[in-house]
Amino acid sequence: MRLLLLYSTVLRGGFRRYATYRVATVAGVFTNTVFGFILAYTFQALWSERPRLGGYDEAQALTFVWIGQAMLATVALMGGGFEEEFQQRIRTGDVAVDLYRPIDLQLWWLASDLGRAGFHLLGRGVAPMAVGAFAFDLALPSEPSVWAAFAVSVLLAVLVSFAVRYLFALCAFWLLDSHGVSTLSTLLGVFFSGMLLPLTVFPGSFGEAVQQLPWAAMLQVPADVLLGAREGGDVVAGWGFQLGWAAVLFAVGRAVQALAVRRVVVQGG
Amino acid sequence: MVEAIRRRAAVFLWGVRAYGFIAGMWVRSTLAYRTSFLIMATGNLLTTFLDFVGIMIMFSHVETLGGFTLAEVAFLYGTSSTAFGLADLFLGTFDRIGTRIRDGTLDTLLVRPVPVLAQVAADRFALRRLGRVAQGGAVLVWSLLRLDIEWTAGRVLLTAAMLVSGGVIFGCVFVLGGAFQFWAQDASEVQNAFTYGGTTLLQYPPTLFARELVRGVVFVVPLAFVNWLPxxxxxxxxxxxxxxxxxxxxxxxxxxxxxxxxxxxxRRGLRAYRSTGS
Amino acid sequence: MGAAAEPFLEVEGLEKVFRIRRRAGRLRRERVEVRAVDGLSFTVPRGEMVGFIGPNGAGKSTTVKMLTGILAPSGGRLRVAGLDPSRERVELTRRIGVVFGQRTTLWWDLPLRDSYRLMRRMYRIPAARYRENLDRCTELLDLGPLLTVPVRQLSLGQRMRADIAAALLHDPEVLYLDEPTIGLDVVSKSAVRRFLADLNSERSTTVLLTTHDLGDIEQLCERVLVIDHGRLMYDGALAGLHEVGESERVLVVDLARELPPISGLDGARTLRTEGPRQWLAFPASASAAPLVGRVAAEYPLVDLSVQEPAIEDVIARMYAGRTG
Structure with a gap:
């Protein structure tokens, strides 16, 4: 009970902290909107040549673009979450102090990252989506139940995204160049999440395969829920897919962390 | 007048030299951990190609995009990516200026006899950023092999000049973005809209976009001169x-x-910093 | 010797005004003027070692930033070695050394030796002189084993020594030190102090030392400048400062056994006792030696130490002494 209270305090702290970066939020919204326009025009050209590509009509494809921009910060596809600070603590050795605290390292960072994601969903999600809806004809659902299902899927997407970023951040224990790791993580995330192009457009068995990777849980699945491309049982299956990856990656993260901790203890930092 | 120009030139050359030895030191220190560097460089090189794979997937569904063939889009992609990669290689750490202002480390640069611009630019020089230049170059070469262009001396010169001036224009965007942070320290992400956003925009044919947008990158933010127009x-x-x-x-x-x-x-930004110190 | 009398640092009516935008209410913002430095004047001759003290926010670091050319003054006149720091900043950098205390001027991720090599190239230090200076600093500051270590792995004390060496490689005529002994253990502290004293006497480097530790000043500086609210409050010897403020030092004595409070010693009074330990206050301007001698003669003395008064206390007493 006390622990729960502690984590909820950390979570609220994460939310509030990002809420204070007002200029950064406006700057981020601006950038998301610019990218939204660029991608929307290319998608428009693509779908005007091939209507129904990837199972979406043009309005759905454009909606996909703006869902992506609205969720980009929330699922931290291009970084900007807890990982920078975490890696900094690993690099400076401060992480050793954290390990002695009577809290779980992974859950602590998760709580803080959930708070951040909550703020980013509101602060960086709503505005680009509104601009997108104003400038293009989007296919947004009107049923509250779809939005509710989408909200659940976004939460699960943040969990998977956190677990993946945690793993990449742990590399800082072994690799010197943590900036390189972040770039790598970003490039993989942008391509395999569907941010660049919906995964349903990817050809053949390659297309099938990429939809089974954890990055698909970060954007493709929530987007399909909101676009109505997943309905009924498919929504639940989507949640299951996300939850499954979250569980697996959390477990792997803990195992890798245990290895890293042993290294810290042995080498003394 | 002549004396003033000579002095400016001397400062500029000294800045370039200083950039060279600071960057050189970073390269040497990276190479000391060869495995780490090799993993990162290869990883970055391979993953940058994913970006172009996205365009290839588009063309697996269509013959032309906005009236342009894959080879033509690849030419746009290659020129934009190479120019951006060059700027990113030399000036990519400029977005850290806001952090430097906030934590006060900018002050330590101001008490050294090297232009602050050169110090900021060379800080954390990372050779792995060559990955992007290499990728852009590879796509460009691939497109040249598939394009049916009659290569006159003029066209060769134009292409070479395009890459260099494109890199310089992107570099200026990095510096402008850095200067902007003297007034708005948290706004580093605005820069991404023009750098990463810019290079993404220029990878596609201008025919895809609304005329207002094209006009904007010709007359307001002159990114169209990086590759589109030439x-x-x-x-x-x-x-x-x-x-x-x-x-x-x-x-x-x-x-x-x-x-x-x-x-x-x-200069304006640095002067503002030196009068407010915030 | 005529050159020594000529002022090396000249500060006349120096001012720095910051305009800060403060939130007033939910959306409204108002502009507030803060006078961080407000008509400061002093001169320092070449080769002098001066303590620069004052409470937090008194304007010390703003003044040092103007002296180094980082900040442009809002008013007044400023000369360092005959140069205008703000206008001729780059030229001045070759003639000054700065140690920022909390922030390192070294490259966090590079081994110490690489940081020094970069310094050598930036300041264009001739190879022979560089080697000579580095060897000297390495020996006196005990840096030998640290040269291959990345800066981020150095302890606070090691980093401070490394930073001091970095600031001296190009033979600066003046050295600005910001809290050089903060957070250091006793051994590092005395090593740094000894090094600075030698530097000043052998090379007659002018030193301006900002500190919270009166011990630094006592052992190094003949002259102290006290500033508060951006104004000069005192300029003179440390002993004089003690007189002005009537501040006290405290002699802590450990006796062989618990005894009633020590009394009857001229000029000293017992502040408190705790078992065999007693605290005796005596004027900071007086020497501790006679008092120690008398305590040792009359009481079973086991151990003793002297506590310096805190700078804030001295300054507070200074105000009290002026008004009262």
Whole structure:
């Protein structure tokens, strides 16, 4: 009970902290909107040549673009979450102090990252989506139940995204160049999440395969829920897919962390 | 007058030299951990290609995009990516200036006898950023092999000039973005809209975009001079705005103007910092 | 010797005004003027070692930033070695050394030796002189084993020594030190102090030392400048400062056994006792030696130490002494 209270305090702290970066939020919204326009025009050209590509009509494809921009910060596809600070603590050795605290390292960072994601969903999600809806004809659902299902899927997407970023951040224990790791993580995330192009457009068995990777849980699945491309049982299956990856990656993260901790203890930092 | 110009030139050359030895030190220290560096460099090189794979997937569904073939889009992609990669290699750490202002480490640069611009630019010089240049170059070469262009001396010169001035224009955007942070320290992400956003925009044919957007990158933020205008000339196509032909050759001049503006903005920013110290 | 009398640092009516935008209410913002430095004047001759003290926010670091050319003054006149720091900043950098205390000027991720090599190239230090200076600093500051270590792995004390060496490689005529002994253990502290004293006497480097530790000043500086609210409050010897403020030092004595409070010693009074330990206050301007001698003669003395008064206390007493 006390622990729960502690984590909820950390979570609220994460939310509030990002809420204070007002200029950064406006700057981020601006950038998301610019990218939204660029991608929307290319998608428009693509779908005007091939209507129904990837199972979406043009309005759905454009909606996909703006869902992506609205969720980009929330699922931290291009970084900007807890990982920078975490890696900094690993690099400076401060992480050793954290390990002695009577809290779980992974859950602590998760709580803080959930708070951040909550703020980013509101602060960086709503505005680009509104601009997108104003400038293009989007296919947004009107049923509250779809939005509710989408909200659940976004939460699960943040969990998977956190677990993946945690793993990449742990590399800082072994690799010197943590900036390189972040770039790598970003490039993989942008391509395999569907941010660049919906995964349903990817050809053949390659297309099938990429939809089974954890990055698909970060954007493709929530987007399909909101676009109505997943309905009924498919929504639940989507949640299951996300939850499954979250569980697996959390477990792997803990195992890798245990290895890293042993290294810290042995080498003394 | 002559004396003032000579002094400016001396400061500039000294800045370039200082950039060289600071960057060199970073390279040496990276190479000391060879495995770490090799993993990162290869990883970055391979993953940057994913970006182009996205475009190839698009073309697996269509013959042309906005009237341009894959080889033509690859030419745009290659020129944009190479120019951006060059700027990113040399000036990519400029977005850290806000952090430096906030934690006060900018002060330590001001008490050294090396232009602050050179110190900021060379800080954390990372050779792995060559990955992007290499990728852009590879796509460019691939497109040249598939394009049916008659290579006159003029076209070769135009392409070379395009890459250099494109890199310079992107570099100016980095410096401008850095200078902007003297006033708005948390706004580093705005820069991404023009750098990463810019290079993404220029990878696609201008025919895809609304005319207002194209006009904006010609007249307001002159990114169209990075590759669009000269590349359309090389490809033998009309630009969608119907601008006069000499505009296609104006990239080097635009790059020079950008340098002057970026230099001015940087000086202004540094002066503002030195009077407010915040 | 005529050159020594000529002022090396000249500060006349120096001012720095910051305009800060403060939130007033939910959306409204108002502009507030803060006078961080407000008509400061002093001169320092070449080769002098001066303590620069004052409470937090008194304007010390703003003044040092103006002296180094980082900040441009809002008013007044400023000369360092005959140069205008703000206008001739780059030229001045070759003639000054700065140690920022909390922030390192070294490259966090590079081994110490690489940081020094970069310094050598930036300041264009001739190879022979560089080697000589580095060897000297390495020996006196005990840096030998640290040269191959990345800066981020150095302890606070090691980093401070490394930073001091970095600031001296190009033979600066003046050295600005910001809290050089903060957070250091006793051994590092005395090593740094000894090094600075030697530097000043052998090379007659002018030193301006900002500190919270009166011990630094006592052992190094003949002269102290006290500033508060951006104004000069005192300029003179440390002993004089003690007189002005009537501040006290405290002699802590450990006796062999618990005894009633020590009394009857001229000029000293017992502040408190705790078992065999007693605290005796005596004027800071007086020497501790006679008092120690008398305590040792009359009481079973086991151990003793002297506590310096805190700078804030001295300054507070200074105000009290002026008004009262």
């Amino acid at each position: 590349a359309l000339r090389v490809l033998g196509r009309e630009d969608p705005l119907g601008l006069p032909g000499w505009v296609d050759l104006a990239s080097p001049a635009v790059a020079l103007v950008c340098c002057a503006l970026a230099g001015l903005a940087w």
